[in-house]
Amino acid sequence: MNGSAIKSDFIEPSSEGHVRRQRRKMQRVTMMDVAKRAGVSSSTVSLYLRRPEAVSPMAGQEIAQAIEALGYVPNLVAGGLAAAGSRVVSVIVPSIRNAFFAETVATLQTELAAEGLQVMLGHSEYSEEDEEALIRTALAWAPAAIVLTGLRHSKAARHLLASASVPVVEMWELGAQAPIDMAVGFCHTAVGATAARHFAQQGFTQLAFLGARLLQDSRAATRAEGFAVEALRLGLPEPQILNHPAPATAEAGAQLLGRVQASLPKLQAVACSNDLVALGVLFECQRRGIAVPGDLAVMGFGDLSFSSTSNPPLTTIRPSGDLIGREVARLIKACTKGNRPPGADRIVDTGHLLVERKSA
Amino acid sequence: MNGSAIKSDFIEPSSEGHVRRQRRKMQRVTMMDVAKRAGVSSSTVSLYLRRPEAVSPMAGQEIAQAIEALGYVPNLVAGGLAAAGSRVVSVIVPSIRNAFFAETVATLQTELAAEGLQVMLGHSEYSEEDEEALIRTALAWAPAAIVLTGLRHSKAARHLLASASVPVVEMWELGAQAPIDMAVGFCHTAVGATAARHFAQQGFTQLAFLGARLLQDSRAATRAEGFAVEALRLGLPEPQILNHPAPATAEAGAQLLGRVQASLPKLQAVACSNDLVALGVLFECQRRGIAVPGDLAVMGFGDLSFSSTSNPPLTTIRPSGDLIGREVARLIKACTKGNRPPGADRIVDTGHLLVERKSA
DNA sequence: GTCTGAAATCGTAGCGCTATTATTTTCAAA
DNA sequence: TTTGAAAATAATAGCGCTACGATTTCAGAC
Incomplete structure (x- = not known):
């Protein structure tokens, strides 16, 4: 179209035929815009943003005003680079x-x-x-x-x-x-051990650990192991460790109680891998008429928000998340x-x- | 200092006395390193990373190998800029x-x-x-x-x-x-309305809404309002809305039940702002010997993981998070x-x- | 008046990458 | 062979900012 007409006041020094590249730039306000408006250099704006006390109060005020007026938001991507x-x-x-x-x-x-x-x-x-x-x-x-x-x-x-x-x-x-x-x-081993000792102190000997996703959740597995090892160390019979394949929920706890009741009728105490599982156990005990802690002692892990309010209030181990x-x-x-x-x-x-x- | 002594083999074109700046660069592997090792330009590496099918299989393989050997991790900060x-x-x-x-x-x-x-x-x-x-x-x-x-x-x-x-x-x-x-x-108004209609259908007239942090949580407040408005529309007496200032937990629910029992002895049904609150209500009812739903109907919101397992299983509204x-x-x-x-x-x-x- | 040093400000060179254009290579058709 | 277009690759110019050193300003000391 305008092949021959060249803007006269534009002299390209040491030209090797480069064409001015058109790059889709972000239309956002840059630090340079702020600097121009505040009548300072962009370095000063940058300095102000990082260490305001290093800039004179007057310049600082100008810059702050410019930032406000333009709605400048610094580009952390560029800053990071x-x-x-x-x-x-x-x-x-x-x-x-x-x-x-x-x-x-x-x-x-x-x-x-x-x-x-x-x-x-x-x-x-x-x-x-x-x-x-x-x-x-x-x-x-x-x-x-x-x-x-x-x-x-x-x-x-x-x-x-x-x-x-x-x-x-x-x-x-x-x-x-x-x-x-x-x-x-x-230490999760120590958590398991604490649970085992607590049961042992109360004279319980028939223990079990109810866990969920023990194969994936290695920390829960470690608690289970710590529980079993400590029980053995205290001379108790080896506790059975039950695993539920689904995530640790109340539903899992309820089902696990069913399973453990069937296999270990003399069971006295269960440690759960999680308060939600323990909650499920509590629910299932209510349904089955098992008195807690009379017939079965239940211990959780996590001290979640509901644990102090349940029936009965849940004895648990708090990890302080x-x-x-x-x-x-x-x-x-x-x-x-x-x-x-x-x-x-x-x-x-x-x-x-x-x-x-x-x-x- | 060194005004006259200029390093002889270093000719600086159009010099204005600039000194070579030493900048602490990241010691990480760059795309350039990958390019060098693969014997291609950095553009090709970039292209390979974004559209592997656009580079020749041979070059692609070289690049992939170089990336592997050098443990190259692209810098997304630079890329983003x-x-x-x-x-x-x-x-x-x-x-x-x-x-x-x-x-x-x-x-x-x-x-x-x-x-x-x-x-x-x-x-x-x-x-x-x-x-x-x-x-x-x-x-x-x-x-x-x-x-x-x-x-x-x-x-x-x-x-x-x-x-x-x-x-x-x-x-x-x-x-x-x-x-x-x-x-x-x-629509949270619709949720509140659904709860109200459900209670109305069962013939309850004395309703209340138990919420927590209603002043902060505007969505919970909207549910409460929707509940009250629908109840009125159905010709029921205006439900009382109770608010607990702490976050929505079972503890809050238990306390709210206490309050509502004291003020509204003829209460028939409560809608809660959250399943955790409802759980607390359930717990407190058990402790007080209030039969659910016989003496009091309880409805939650959220359908959290424990809601299907509680005693009794909780009627609730699922928002599908x-x-x-x-x-x-x-x-x-x-x-x-x-x-x-x-x-x-x-x-x-x-x-x-x-x-x-x-x-x- | 000049000199000195601290405070304030500025100028420039990248950071490592992508988009775009430019160049080279490849390869089928003429 | 030559040729032309397509495919592959390379060169280059920033993106917007910060770090670093250079420069300017301005008291107070001499």
Whole structure:
């Protein structure tokens, strides 16, 4: 069309025939726009955003006004690239449907948000393979830290994490295995043992452990094992461990009680892998006219919100999911501020607490 | 200092005295490293990663091998900047501790992960102000979409969202108000009405609604209102609405039953804002020797996992949190693929379902 | 007046990748 | 062979920001 007409005032120096590239740019307001309007350079705007006290009050005010007027929202993607690291914390849990992890994630998110850190969430559905894929994606965001659940991960995942120099926190489990980097949690074997001892102290000898998804949920399996081992150590007959293949729900608990009643008529006490399972047991006992704790003592794990109100109120073990969240946040905040905790402080044992109520 | 001494073999064209800047670069493996090792240009690697079928099988194999050997993880931050948009979906819920939202977020996350989209999570704790701050941060990530809970947001938030050209999905609520962009959910007024009609059909006249945090949780408040309005419309006496200031738990339900029993001795039926509250009511009824549904009919909301197993099994209304998650994901996927649904399809009503069991 | 140092501000070079255009290679048809 | 189009690959210019060093400003000391 206008092949011959060339805009006269446009001289292209050292031209090699390059055409001005037309790139679909974001139509968003940039830092440069703010700078222009405030009558300063973009460096000053950037500085103001990161350390307002380093900019003169007058310039600061101009900039603040420009930001407000233009509705400027900084582009953290660009910032992350320039600063070689984003303000994202990747959190990978087995399932957010699980009230334990929901509690931890909620606390963690609140704590981290105060420091300007974002939580990116992933759930592995108890699959090591899925977890590895999630870790890979997480790493692609150059996160400030990665939070994983438990100490068991695929070999490739460990390798990936080790070679990336990112703070890693493993939570909700402490044990024989050394963490990749840092860990916040408690020993599940000890939890099982606490339950066993509590039953033993009350003179019960016929025990069972009712679990759900024990094959997938290695932490629940560890509690079951700790329970059985401690019972044996105390000279009791070996407790039977029952497993329900579906997720830990009240429904699973009710069914498990049915099964255990059929196979062990002399049963005196059951430890459950989860308060929801224990709740199901309580319901089923009511239906069958089994008195709790008279005929059967029932113990849960988790101290969920309903456990203090049930009939009878549930004796359970509290893992303090919120405390774990808080401690994980503390470690991450220390790392992002440059003072990585020394050796021993990189492992935090949040312990567990036996909450004695009426069911056992 | 070194004004006169110039390194002889270094000729700086059009020098203005610039010194070579030393910048702490990320020590991570870049696409360039992969390209070098595979003997191709970085463009080809980029192309291979996005459209493998566009590069020759031989080159593809070389690249794949190099990626494997070097343990290359693409930098999505850089990619997001270059492509002017990240593969992040920001999801903001009032509380992840709430089983409803946990269910939705979990489903959403699974669905979106299949498309290579990441979920970034935020929770507003039922505060419009916090939500606004979260939206601001979310926008800073140039997200592929933003998911909010409910239709009520601060004015500034609406403005922010409207001026950013990002797909926005509001979920868990449908009503008179038009959504900002898209919406997936159901009408809470209708839920309340369904509960009222169910009670009316059974001949109950003395009704009450037991809610928690009604001042913060506008959706629960809407259900309560819908319940009361429908009861009046059916010619029943106005139901009393009781509110508990703490979060919706079984404990709150138990306390509310105490209060309502004291003030309304002739009470026949209660609708609860949440299954957990209803569970607490059930527990308290057992303790007080109130037969359910004989002396008092109890209805919940949510159809949580324990509701089918309780004593008696809980009659409740199922909102289908997973369906909401699935539909939200569908809308977002359509948007990222460039085919934004037309007008009417941008609002999806997932409805609600009365689940009749034994408690009412 | 000049000098000095601290405070404030600015200019520039990337961060690692993608989009776009440019170039080379391939290969069937002429 | 030559040729032309299609396929494959390469070169280049940013994306919007931050880090770093350079430059300017402005008191107070001499």
